[in-house]
Amino acid sequence: MKIVLLGPPGAGKGTQAKDLSKRLALSHISTGDILREEVKNNTALGREAKAYMDKGELVPDKLVISMLQSRLTSKSANNGFILDGFPRNLPQAKALDEMLKAAGIDIDNVFYLEASEPVIVQRLSGRRVCTKCGAIFHVQNMPPKTENICDKCGAKLYQRSDDHEETIKNRLHVYLKETAALIDYYKKQDKLHYVDADREADFVIKDILKIAKGS
């Protein structure tokens, strides 16, 4: 089964992708993770990507597609994959389709995790990260035992600068604008399923599994 997960920041894509990959025995392919790995392993593609990142530029789609190609067609993805974090716009979706088509692979389902602005703001603005070990807490959903102190290592917690309310709203609007044409594209292919992601993760995954197994 080949799945693409879409959804704005705070909709729970990463959590769902991890859980789904376990339950359906699919390879979880996150473009963010792949980029970091290729750079860390100092591969030819990684070095090329790093040159852009060091200049503060976006890594070109072509390069990301090349990295994806080896993962999507590798043995570990034999049973299928969940693509998380890519595509983010129409040109990327078309480039992805072209590459998959050449490899004889077809995407089965695209899930759009739909979350409302107040829920996204609540989830992301409440997030606190440990300055030392990177553990993540949430002021309401997963509070530390002592306010602003990490349960695991005792260091102070902080709020990431892009988790401030105005920045979150801005990230959300950028995402919605970028993905509008992408969503139409998958709708026309009859692959798009909206899932209400304002709810807790357990409810969201049940919906996804029902649709995935029915197709």
Ligand SMILES: [Zn+2]
């Ligand atoms: Zn810590």
